[in-house]
Amino acid sequence: MRSVTEVREPFRARLRGGVLAAVALGGLLGGTARYALVLAFPAPGTAFPWTTFAVNVSGSFLLALLLVHVCEIWPPTRYVRPFAAVGFLGAFTTFSTWMVDTDRLLGHGHYTAAALNIFGSLFAGLAAAVLGLAVGRLTAARHRRLDARRGRARRYGRWAR
């Protein structure tokens, strides 16, 4: 039972109209981009779903890279994360198609392709996220070095190292 002294903000206070609009706009663009790619590179019937694979792996790389920039490099913003991370990349990539495609491959007896789809996407997605984090952190470290150099230059004159 919740204690009577506990003050808790209501859930609705967490939701902001502008943030929801940013998620919706990002989702609109991300979903449209994925569907356009699926139309351009269709995976017919029981073929290996390369398009979804590529979308998911590239989206994982971009999300990790973006989140390092949002959390460690760029000044704080309100709409970048809801628009680009939650909205665009969240809707661009898809988990449900990954599952249903695997089920279809299993249903047609393509067990190797099904296993390849599950483990290939999982490990390629993980590797892409690790790579995105690594690239983002290298950039963050470079920014910190440049900032430190600029700070010294301000303090001791332009050509001081």
Next chain:
Amino acid sequence: MIILPAVGAAAAVGAVARYVLDQYVQYRSPGAFPRGTWLINVTGSFLLGLLVGLGARHALPEQVVAIGGVGFCGGYTTFSTFSYELVHLCDKGLVGKSLLYAVSSIAVGLAAAASAFAIGSL
């Protein structure tokens, strides 16, 4: 091609549903394990399996499957957050949670998709 804007709009609705549900789960039961994304991906896999099953056996129009499946379910579920959360949990030293998250998402998600497809094509 003509339904491209409708698929995009459905993806926008799916993305907002994902954001609101994830925030709600974090509000109700905060914790390191990404329960919100887990629930979203499993329920979305069920819904897509159902739509694809209905389309395959009961002639649910292809456009409805595209708008509801590719649009809504695709926008609702997410792979990028899933893989980011796996790496993020390992980063925090919670390797066991990360492993449990991966295995349970895939096992339950696949079971949800398969059973929903079976129900849809009954």
